[in-house]
Amino acid sequence: MGELNETSTYAWTVDSDKRIRISKSTLDTYSNWCAQQMWLGKVLPHADVEEKDYLTIGSNVHDRTEHFYNNGWDNTDVIDEAIADAKKGNYKSAREKLRGLFPDAEGDYADREQQYQDWLLDNDILRLKHCKDHTDFLPVGNELDLDAIIEVDVDGTTYEVHLRGIIDRIFKDAEGGVALMELKTGKWHNANTPKMKMEMAYYAYVLEQSGAADDLGDVTHYGWRYPKADHWDYMEMKKATLTAMKKRLHKLVRAYVEHDFPTTKDEFKCGYCDYIDFCPKGTPFENPVEFANGAEPIWKEGRKDEFPPHQIVKLLDLRGAWMK
Numbered sequence: 001m002g003e004l005n006e007t008s009t010y011a012w013t014v015d016s017d018k019r020i021r022i023s024k025s026t027l028d029t030y031s032n033w034c035a036q037q038m039w040l041g042k043v044l045p046h047a048d049v050e051e052k053d054y055l056t057i058g059s060n061v062h063d064r065t066e067h068f069y070n071n072g073w074d075n076t077d078v079i080d081e082a083i084a085d086a087k088k089g090n091y092k093s094a095r096e097k098l099r100g101l102f103p104d105a106e107g108d109y110a111d112r113e114q115q116y117q118d119w120l121l122d123n124d125i126l127r128l129k130h131c132k133d134h135t136d137f138l139p140v141g142n143e144l145d146l147d148a149i150i151e152v153d154v155d156g157t158t159y160e161v162h163l164r165g166i167i168d169r170i171f172k173d174a175e176g177g178v179a180l181m182e183l184k185t186g187k188w189h190n191a192n193t194p195k196m197k198m199e200m201a202y203y204a205y206v207l208e209q210s211g212a213a214d215d216l217g218d219v220t221h222y223g224w225r226y227p228k229a230d231h232w233d234y235m236e237m238k239k240a241t242l243t244a245m246k247k248r249l250h251k252l253v254r255a256y257v258e259h260d261f262p263t264t265k266d267e268f269k270c271g272y273c274d275y276i277d278f279c280p281k282g283t284p285f286e287n288p289v290e291f292a293n294g295a296e297p298i299w300k301e302g303r304k305d306e307f308p309p310h311q312i313v314k315l316l317d318l319r320g321a322w323m324k
């Protein structure tokens, strides 16, 4: 999957011969954080990502969880035996069986990662006794990588939009549909917010539009597991959430067509933004994006004097990091 990426771009303008590309993350940043930040994040060159412990931990735990379920599909007899154990109340034996399928954590953060994986295992063991056999227990989608092409009408013109999505897990539910489950290795966020529900509605929509739902079934529920916070949430997907998400999606397509990515009025968000020197709100340059991409800076009138030489050097260094 992802092969359609060559046909689309996040940095789309009306002159582009590609499709507009949208992901859960760009829709979220546009709708819930700052539209301008979403745009700058796609048109400025990217600095090397500094290694952060939480990113490494998240990636490792996601990878091993994916392997755990793949191992389950390769050893369905073990899953069926664990289900039989759990139905008899022998959870110790059931746990040992599943633990044998879950790769051990290793590396610099092995202790924390193993703690999260143990939590995920224990959380899964709670499901065992409710399962008929392995087909109920194992996900029907495991890190499912999806592409969908949709058409969106803006003022009578149709635009093709490429939707990207990678869904952590998809399980059969009891109603003939499916439930989407996300693994969050960071801190807990209240699930009962439009932001959280929209993310899942986006995935449900990509699943439907990609055609994968024809085989798997429609999304009826979604949930999140937070091993770090010892918490999980599960809820029904409401039609109204899907409708609201589609409206946001269409709003983002219109923003691309009109090239309208406003800055946020929330100064708190700007305080955490890496792009302040390249954003219309704070940039001293007439050509911030071009400068970031290698052009000579064109200073706004009188602004250069505001920048002491060491700060100019810092900006050029920043660009140097991006250009690597």
Ligand code: SF4
Pocket (backbone or CB within 6 Å): 034, 035, 036, 037, 038, 040, 262, 263, 264, 269, 270, 271, 273, 274, 275, 276, 279, 280, 281, 282
């Ligand atoms: S500095 Fe503020 S307005 Fe500008 S991109 Fe960042 S968050 Fe948005």
